[in-house]
Amino acid sequence: MTDVPLEDDGFNTLTEKITRERGFGCASYKEKCVRRRIAVRMRARSVHTFADYGLVLDRDPHEYELLLDALTINVTKFFRNPETFAAIDGELIPALYARVEPQLRIWSAGCASGEEPYSMAMLMHRYATTQGKRFDRVEVLGTDLDRTSLASAERAVYLEPTLSDTPAELRQLYFSTQPPYRIHADVRARVQFRRHDLLREPFPEPQHLIICRNVIIYFDRVTQEALFERFADALLPDGFLVLGRVETLFGPARAKFAPVDSRERLFRRL
Template sequence: MSEQEERALVELKAKIHSDRGFNCQFYKDKCLRRRLAVRMRARGEESFTGYTRLLDTDPAEYDLLLDALTINVTKFFRNTEMWDVLAADVAPALFDRPEREMKVWSAGCASGEEAYSVSILLREWAERNGRTDELRRFHITGTDIDRRSLDSARRAEYTDLSLTETSPERIERWFSPGPPYRLDERARANVGFHWKDLISGEPEHDQSLILCRNVIIYLDRVIQEELFQCFYDALVPGGYLVLGKVETLLGPTRGKFRPVNSRERVFLKPE
């Protein structure tokens, strides 16, 4: 790539951050270029300079670009083995904690399937164990940088694709007939969503459970290590962190967390 095009890429990244608040400076370079190339090919642009001009004249392209840059592939109860670990090991521990308020954070929540899956799992566990009166303690927050995905999460209406890893029994119990399948109000009651940039946003605090799956893998190692430290600081002692199946802890925090289930990437912040 020419020096001119390298400068054009730097300017394009700065423009995306300035115009839409999406900080792609810390994406792995290969990943970022690949995703930009998808949109450039779709619009017949061969240079970053030309694509930058296109964004100025076609604002709708920004939405398509952000869809390409943000990782929005998600499903209810994706990777069922991990959810089995949460039901068997994490949910009982959370219900037994003394805090009056239990915060759960789905970081990079896309259209909300993960956050709502947590809500369903906690409600099912509480019903099996006669502790439904304690559900009011739980507050689940989903955050994402893609505002269109957040709007979808708030609507809580889903296609067949979102439910391919959900049992028929759960679909019948928690969703209206579809498509679109609308999530039952009970599972939505304690779940909220807001915009957040994981890299440059304000830190969270007092979290009992953080799920950040299949997001960090796309970021540079230095940023990964910084985010792991942010997650560690955001958790209460005895809180849990869940990563994606192919993600692993890096840097100083690797020695701070204790594995609960290494295979399913579930970790504990010791008390």
């Protein structure tokens, strides 16, 4: 048996072209997912074959922007899955502040428009101010492939829907009172953003905590396994890894972590 389709429908030629011309590594993503996203753009441009869609890309470079937008799914929220952030707050943050290193490095990988790294920085700030710790030890890095999302992250101005999971107390502490909502300057000052491709670039290290949620789910299993190894290498001993609620840590890298909260997908690097 082979995975090669009996009939070549032009999908591979098109995805190779996208990778060659725009550096988006289609081959590492789940094929079903990539096909679905391309099909959305094909319908929008009323073309019926992958080959014809390739011609549209040649004629209209703006279509590439729309396609890359469709391929990188940028949905996010502040405190998305609030139970996960409650577990991070209760179980990980005290352990981070107990560390001896002067800086505390937190990396939100695949941060989309910045809500996740800002949420982390808010929890770190609240702990520091209530427990008499130094918030200026904290360095949060948000990275993503998608430049448009990163530009929103840098602007740090948000509208109501993305705040709907934010606990009232944190909302009052860290956002301006009227829309569009701006983030408290002390929190903003500790969060930096950078474009970074998880599949092609070296990882920033060493990290105390890596939060990578709802990103690896789009990658095939081999790519996920390789990423877990790289996360393990980028973390300091006793550093933490946080995955998305529907994501599972598997493969040889699993042995390098101990679960802290299995339900919320919190792990400690051994």
